[in-house]
Amino acid sequence: MLLIGVNRSPYTRRVAITLKAYDVPFEQRPLSGFADRAEVRASNPLGRIPALVLDDGETLIDSGAIIDHLDEIYGRDRALTPASGADRRAVLKIAALMMGACDKGLQAAYTRNHTPAERIHQPWIDDCNAQVTSALLAVDAVVDPTRPYLLLGRLTQADITAFVAERLARGIGLDTEAQMPRLRTLTRKLAAEFPFSSTEPPAA
Ligand SMILES: N[C@@H](CCC(=O)N[C@@H](CS)C(=O)NCC(=O)O)C(=O)O
Incomplete structure (x- = not known):
């Protein structure tokens, strides 16, 4: 799993903290939405960080949607956002x-x-x-x-x-x-x- 974005970004850091809290191993490519525009757009056409590249190559964008996925896969009955x-x-x-x-x-x-x-x-x-x-x-x-x-x-x-x-x-x-x-x-x-x-x- 590859997290794209710098932890200076609150949205990227939110995802990084969530991955650590779920004890999910991941690599991180510390790109900035402004300094690394072309590279960021290759993962997210909107040009924003974070993006999360899953092990099968699928790329998720937007911290809320990424965390929704992490809750579903790793949170189960102890999700950081309760299920209901x-x-x-x-x-x-x-x-x-x-x-x-x-x-x-x-x-x-x-x-x-x-x-x-x-x-x-x-x-x-x-x-x-x-x-x-x-x-x-x-x-x-x-x-x-x-x-x-x-x-x-x-x-x-x-x-x-x-x-x-x-x-x-x-x-x-x-x-x-x-x-x-x-x-x-x-x-x-x-x-x-x-x-x-x-x-x-x-x-x-
Ligand atoms: N709603 C998005 C916001 C992401 C966002 O605004 N990221 C900033 C970095 S803190 C960014 O990439 N800005 C570059 C831009 O908007 O051009 C999320 O939750 O992931």
Whole structure:
């Protein structure tokens, strides 16, 4: 199995953490959606990371669809996203909030990095960052500091997505320590667990 993408990408890292949590061996080709456009498009015509090439050559794209497949094959009755019911809805809701926060944080970053300085519309960037903040605050409110994980008393995709979104938020300058202290404490604890520590990207 081959994971295409750099772990600096929250979407790629989410898949890498999931593979490690399921103890699935894989290789990784650390391509960037911007620096390695042609190579990335050869795996995903949309030109985005991550993509996952399965052992039979089939290529899956988009972190949500990739994780759906991993849950089906490797998660079974302990899937990181429960198969049905209220538990599934609760995990999916946090995952949607956190992946949406990543989308908005990256929109702000893309605007800053890919727009000529005189055309940058700061209110749009501020709006995006406010949405990231609001989503993270909602998850901060769910954290129970006496419990090791967000939901269900075990690691779920809620923790994984909260981890990558909080990390992205710090990367774009949000002070999560001050604004979401419970979430920051949770992500510090998660960072010490193997699926998270073993997927830490190299310092830029
Ligand atoms: N919804 C996608 C988002 C993937 C995504 O936006 N990846 C970024 C890297 S963080 C990318 O490849 N951006 C390049 C581009 O959009 O041109 C997923 O969950 O996999």
